[in-house]
Amino acid sequence: MPKKRKSEFRKVMKKYWTNGTAVLGTCLLFFFIVIAIFAPQIAGVNEMGDNYQIPRASWSSKPIAPSAEHPFGVIGGRDVFYGVIWGTRTAFRLGLIITSFAALIGVIVGSISAYFGGWVDEILMRITDIFLSIPFLVAAMVMTTILGKGLDKVIIALIIFGWMSTARLIRGNILQAREEQYVLAAKALGQKDWVIIIKHILPNTIFPVVVQMSMRIGSYVITAAGLSFLGVGAEPGYADWGTILSFSRNWMTMLDQSWFAIVFPGTAMVLFVLAWNLVGDALRDIFDPRMRS
């Protein structure tokens, strides 16, 4: 009996689920999704209305070590546990919104650039170069300084300076795909340009973008947290891992008193980003030979 070769999809699934790190990443991600969805049940809500404002737990500025009442302690008068749990929602919001819009802009710019070529390509790529010449963090800092504090400002700032690598990636892939035999063959058959792009080129160039997106989510969340830490991101008291960390700045020389303000949001951040990185890494390993061919 001739043996049937496994279908492509099942092969991909098998490769993914036997990859230990991929499974770990997916589980972690799932864990965070559950926390984010059930945040009200886990940490309670803010009676005053805005759930994203961490409710005050004490009016003194002294940090309070973890206890039964405040499992992750209190810093800057705010309950760290609440902040970390609701911060999960914030992290997802930040990561998904920024990545989607930045990728969208990047894909549009890169596609136009690759498709039209010539001076359109030249100009768009120079503009991309210029945007890339400002270090990401620095640019984000300038933007948030100007726009002001607040999560939405952070989102805008990171989108404005986050699209370039996607643009370059998709442009490179399209240019490469254009020279591929199957595209030339389709052209020779008289296929229209836009049909070729949608049917042949995009499916083969979109996967690297997806992989890149999943890797970038973690990095955007980190940068946003960094901005909050520096005091130019979300307002203090917002349920965001970075803002909790920023409270520890007042206790730099006595970090042993505020360790929980570092360890708990820090751990959450690491695990969150790790999850996305593992998943992205596994996706890349799977799609790699395909991208090559």
Next chain:
Amino acid sequence: MDEKKALLQVEDLRTYFHTEDGVVKAVDGVTFEVFPGETLGIVGESGCGKSVTSLSIMRLLDEKGEIAGGKISFDGEDVLAIPESKMMKIRGNDMAMIFQEPMTALNPVFTIGFQIMEAILLHQDVDEKKAREMAIDMLKKVGIPEPEKRIDEYPHELSGGMRQRAMIAMSLSCNPKLLFADEPTTALDVTIQAQILELMKSLQDQYGMALVMITHDLGVIAEMAQRVVVMYAGKVVEYADVHTLFKNPRHPYTWGLMNAIPKLDEDKEVLYNIPGVVPDPLDFPDGCRFNTRCPLATDKCRKEEPPLVEIENEHTAACWHIDRLIETIKVSRAGESA
């Protein structure tokens, strides 16, 4: 039977690859000999295992591949038993190989001079100055003009034909006893092909090395080889000297290959080609592996694998219906001359 002792003896070689889809039996029981100074041709379609055979002999398989059985004897030594350190001394020195695509087979960041000298310095006891002289001399021998200039150039600065000549120079620089040429002219223009083949023949005369010419092109075989191994799906299907092979092929596959060559003095309307495609290496058919495409196949062919039998002196073939093939050939040739 020749009194000469064989330089290379391959006995029942089996090389398997362990892929995630299963085991690929790329070489599944291959036996042949190469005598000093002669040219053995290994011919077959892509995927029949001819390249893997030579890589196995030189022990250049990647991690997925392993030599699962058989014996390889080179110059009296058991190649599969010696340690890697000893093998490294043999490679490039007593046994060398040239590959199909010289652009990718040459390291782009080193000059061709460096790459040739590296081989020389590795295996011969000379200093750098002498090695450079020898390298320039080699380049001259392979017909590269202005060798003193070219020696310091990078692979991408040379044309395709030059690159292949450089590769030949590199592989012959230590005067090996045996040279494997894996489709050396396939990637080149037809006119350059002829030049390279001429070059190889003349170098063989000069150096006296044995040459294993691996190709899918019967024309190259006819030009270069003294004896021929015909491979199909990992197995040897016919083994004879070149004249006998072309005059009296005794395997349907060999016959099919020959028919597929358009002849100048013929006026066919439809070119013959062997129907069907090479079987999936993960899933060879039972019985004779050629049965799915063979016009003479019967039930016996589909159930039992034919052994290699000696038809006449030093001519073996693996087919259940050699007599029917002989008839078919007679009829076909009679028709042609009519």
Next chain:
Amino acid sequence: MTAYIIRRLLLLPLIMIGVTLIIFTMIWALGPDRLLASYVKSPEALKTPDAAERLIKKYGLDEPMPVQYLKWLGNIIQGDFGYSMVGKKGVLPSMLERFPYTLELTIYAIVPVVLVAIWLGVISAVNQNKFSDQFIRVFALVGWSLPDFVFGLLLLLVFYSILGWFPPGMVSTQFDLVMRTAEWKTITSMPTIDALLNGRLDIFIDALRHIILPVLTLAYLWWAYLLRITRSSMLEVLRKDYIRTARAKGVPERIVIKKHAKRNAMIPVITVAGGSVMGLLGGTVFVETIFSRVGMGRFLADAASLLDYWSIIGGALFFSFIMVVGNLVVDVSYALVDPRIRLE
């Protein structure tokens, strides 16, 4: 090759102008009222109701954008970057006096980053999927996931607050006083180097103690990134035909790796290594803030929290300039290393 370099050199000012345009546009978008705040040194000047209007006119804040931009650009070219609240003097002088400290930090960080990352990346690739590779990969992956400022805070927590080994700051107070005396020769403005040049080994060691944690923090993030790039580049190269040719020649395996593979694998790594140096500079913002050091990063961080717009612009321009020059250097060295590009 020379044509390539010239073309890139010509692009450099154009790109910088583009950068200035973007940065200026962002600041200009603040509007005249908020910008005025950075011109006015004390609230007194705004006491009278029409004072604001008068001052806006005086500083030309109501003029059309291109005019303001060109005026500002003209000032920049002449070296006038405006007044810095953080530095309490001109922005350019403030930056110049802080730059050596950041440079010192970066230099100490580059060496571990590049050497360790490349070394481990090669090992990882050569031993693909064996234990050492898996271990290194996990290590690098965790490194990639741990933000540098969290890492820095953790280091400070453990090695200073708990263990007390490595304090934040530049030097201990008593040495700081010594460095302010007239006898002290400030040659490079870098504490560790100057300490050696002044013959004070004790100050040198003290400065080292203060710089260890910041260097580790700065180096660490990029170390993980560079390792991954080296590994994947090496893996790709090891698959190439010319590696098989080298083995077919009888080249010993360790030379195949060290010479044939590595030379080719390093080509893309250089680009990334270069880029990572640029990123190192960006990381100084966090590192200098957390470890209470003086430098360009701290300058920018302070400027951001004080809403000191001129300082922010100055800082952003500075970092961008380094980035652009750095990219040029990387591109040129790429051409030097890869003969295929060199000879085009």
